[in-house]
Amino acid sequence: MLRRKIYDKLLAWKNNKGKKDAILLRGVRQCGKTYIVREFGKREYKNFIEINFIERPDMQAVFSGNLDVDNMVQQIKLSMPGCQFIPGETLLFLDEIQDVPNARTSLKFWTQDGRFDCIASGSLLGRDYKNEVSIPVGYERQLIMRTLDFEEFIWALGAEVNLKEMLAPYVDGAKRVPEAMHNSLNKYLQEYMVVGGLPEVVDTYIATKDFYQVHLLQEKILRDYQDDIAKYALNQDKIKAKQCFLSIPRQLSKENHKFQYSVVEKKATARKFTSSLDWLHNAGLIDFAYNVNSPWFPLKAHVKEDQFRVYLCDIGLLVAMYGYQLKIALLSDALEGPAKGGIYESLVADILAKRGEELYYYKKEDSTLEIEFILERDCKLVPVEVKARKGSTRSLNELLKMDNIERGYKLTAQNTGVVEKKITLPLYMAAII
Known part of the structure; x- marks a missing residue:
């Protein structure tokens, strides 16, 4: 079990x-x-x-x-x-x-x-x-109930650990995670990205250790979900909901990950597709992350309802939608290009959403300032910047100048570190921050 x-x-x-x-x-x-x-x-x-x-x-x-x-x-x-x-x-x-x-x-x-x-x-x-x-x-x-989260995935592979207790000594960034632990958790995270948390898929991976068999099953499940859309969506939403669903990998491969109706269909409008997205969300197939017009608590008071990002309900299914070759590139850490940032952002969204977090981001108009996620902790805001590769954190640095923000996280594949209010943590730390 x-x-x-x-x-x-x-x-x-x-x-x-x-x-x-x-x-x-x-x-x-x-x-x-x-x-x-x-x-x-x-x-x-x-x-x-x-x-x-x-x-x-x-x-x-x-x-x-x-x-x-x-x-x-x-x-x-x-x-x-x-x-x-x-x-x-x-x-x-x-x-x-x-x-x-x-x-x-x-x-x-x-x-x-x-x-x-x-x-x-x-x-x-x-x-x-x-x-x-x-x-x-x-x-x-x-x-x-959602698909297995990252910790449940680790349990399924036989490691009986408590991530919060195990990683708590390192969450402030002052101490480095021991290399053996760091490497093991990065390996689990890499597997989680391509397998995801659907129980049948996880069981198949445990039984076969064959990523291709995993991929074939994920493709079948994706077809099943599309059949559900065709069967259960309201008549006016059947085709549109499927179009929105299939557009998600393209949405996340753009430089700007905001959901754009024109990616679904040329010259499309919110009026045509909003109800279809709502149907997908109510069916549990997608999660929304909303942009806020001001980084102040409470975030709900600053939501821009017409600006949002859409993430699939399971990171493994999203990766499967890109095709098997992309999985090979992820597993060998050879993936480059704009799709990589969207996948790693989706990974963090998956981990946060399965913890019960409401998802918000901050993208300032007429500016390059962009923060992938903003969390609420003790009536304070904690910005989270996700880095699929090494790079500067200009947006995070800018936000940390605000007096109402006491700390911010840079999530990356690297080990821990801290510079003033900015804490660098490995991506797997999204499970406990």
Whole structure:
């Protein structure tokens, strides 16, 4: 079993005796939602009942009428002979609920009843974001599950480490990370870039150590995602959402990584494509990073909603979209050109987003000043500049002149260092800053 951090969140929810909510587990397809809930249910409960509405479409009828818990329990027992509902010892798992809105509504009644724990899960739950219905407000706790993060990837490869504890002594840049540790973490990071965090892909890499087999599987998953777009996107968004999705590698290979509609389609406008990007975001396929017009806390107060960057939900899938030859170049550290900066920027975005960070950047108009990410820490701003290769940090240096900014990070492949307010850290340190 791949060790996943979300398991601990599920366990804390189970052990909260005063809980008054069910879990709604959201996430992009194939990130491991079904697997982790199944393992959780079998390990932590005496009785685990799973209803998958794709495998058992007939079970939709259970939720089509009276949502009284006793009524639903009796109908489930009739449809699934042998299952038991024992108060306090049963987890009911409603999987693939995206097309069964009444199943989501039922979470309110399972919660109010309180005898049985309930987890619901589904992909593309936010796809029809304008017409969501039957949401049991106050009775569901939404958890977002993503593909494996960098630390989980290291765990999967057999290294039981705690990155925060291990790297904490070096995060201020004053001490160098021991070379053996530094080299090992850089190697893991290089592998993570091309493999990513989709559980099936990670398992394939562990089993074969064959990057080509990994690539073939990633290509299949990318086709599956495009099929999902064709199947689930609103009619007016089907083609446009796919165009936006496929444009991401080109967007990140430009000198300016701001999302430009003209890259999707010549003379395209925001009016034509905004809803398609929103659909991709609600489906969990992309993350947004917004430009801010002023580097002051709080960043939300300074967002430019019409200026943003788009990152794919998984760094390995992004690299796969560029083709297998690019993977060879990355693994041999031979990649040059503008695509390199976008890939390394996407790597840091992947690590930060999977930590739950909201992504912001600062690009000053009519100026070359540009900071890839700005973090909020203790009501202060921390700028982060990402360097795929050696180079100066003019933008970071300029921002560090501001009195409201106490420190900033330069992330690079090199070891640590510190010059006044500027701290140089290896890229893998994005996992703990």
